[in-house]
Amino acid sequence: xxxxxxxxxxxxxxxxxxxxxxxxxxxxxxxxxxxxxxxxxxxxxxxxxxxxxxxxxxxxxxxxxxxxxxxxxxxxxxxxxxxxxxxxxxxxxxxxxxxxxxxxxxxxxxxxxxxxxxxxxxxxxxxxxxxxxxxxxxxxx
Amino acid sequence: xxxxxxxxxxxxxxxxxxxxxxxxxxxxxxxxxxxxxxxxxxxxxxxxxxxxxxxxxxxxxxxxxxxxxxxxxxxxxxxxxxxxxxxxxxxxxxxxxxxxxxxxxxxxxxxxxxxxxxxxxxxxxxxxxxxxxxxxxxxxxxxxxxxxxx
Numbered sequence: 085x086x087x088x089x090x091x092x093x094x095x096x097x098x099x100x101x102x103x104x105x106x107x108x109x110x111x112x113x114x115x116x117x118x119x120x121x122x123x124x125x126x127x128x129x130x131x132x133x134x135x136x137x138x139x140x141x142x143x144x145x146x147x148x149x150x151x152x153x154x155x156x157x158x159x160x161x162x163x164x165x166x167x168x169x170x171x172x173x174x175x176x177x178x179x180x181x182x183x184x185x186x187x188x189x190x191x192x193x194x195x196x197x198x199x200x201x202x203x204x205x206x207x208x209x210x211x212x213x214x215x216x217x218x219x220x221x222x223x224x225x
Numbered sequence: 226x227x228x229x230x231x232x233x234x235x236x237x238x239x240x241x242x243x244x245x246x247x248x249x250x251x252x253x254x255x256x257x258x259x260x261x262x263x264x265x266x267x268x269x270x271x272x273x274x275x276x277x278x279x280x281x282x283x284x285x286x287x288x289x290x291x292x293x294x295x296x297x298x299x300x301x302x303x304x305x306x307x308x309x310x311x312x313x314x315x316x317x318x319x320x321x322x323x324x325x326x327x328x329x330x331x332x333x334x335x336x337x338x339x340x341x342x343x344x345x346x347x348x349x350x351x352x353x354x355x356x357x358x359x360x361x362x363x364x365x366x367x368x369x370x371x372x373x374x375x
Contacts, residue, residue, distance in 0.1 A: 117256035148257035162321035
């Protein structure tokens with residue numbers, strides 16, 4: 085288990101992309117793990133009552149998946165010293181076994197003299213960005 | 226009615242101690258599909274220089290979100306929680322969170338802005354050890370949607 089080194093990373097490098105399917109079962113698992121039991125993430129009736137198209141994914145689950153791309157690439161999850169995102173579009177998760185399909189990508193935006201790199205990610209569902217400016221800063225080895 | 230801007234700068238005392246457990250880290254890692262052995266195998270984590278298994282980058286939301294409820298539920302501020310959506314989230318890690326950490330989260334209201342009938346509330350959780358060592362700063366921007374005009 086080794087971290088990427090500064091010498092191995094250059095501005096413009098693309099991270100290996102990731103496709104993730106998120107089902108209702110994944111939402112229930114994330115609710116339990118995170119303690120976020122907001123019913124809009126598991127109860128169709130309540131989601132519709134508050135004006136949503138149906139059950140939607142936790143924004144924080146989407147953000148965690150975007151950072152999984154970065155952790156896998158850098159080789160050490162604790163190398164991610166900063167991460168941020170805006171939640172710009174809800175992700176409806178249908179009540180089937182297929183779920184929603186998230187396409188996650190990332191690129192090295194900057195390598196700094198202090199041995200850190202800034203990564204910008206993209207998370208798309210049906211071709212549309214669901215996170216606004218998701219970024220991470222990683223400490224390289 | 227817009228939120229009371231005099232709440233800006235207000236702090237709330239730390240929530241009770243949260244002890245980070247190996248199994249909770251594994252459970253959270255499973256839930257976000259994080260496969261690294263550093264979340265699961267204490268020996269691997271020690272070889273990599275950590276005291277114990279390390280938490281995924283967004284694990285601290287467990288502490289910050291529950292601590293944020295002191296603001297969201299503060300009757301004096303009067304937020305209608307059913308109208309709250311999550312706008313933005315940021316984590317700054319001062320050092321990795323590992324199993325065995327005993328952490329507390331102190332909450333600060335950094336900003337309240339009202340725009341086009343919606344309230345934007347920025348809440349910061351400073352997560353430290355019991356002894357006060359900085360561990361993670363978690364900032365969340367919550368949006369309380371205004372009632373639609375008819």
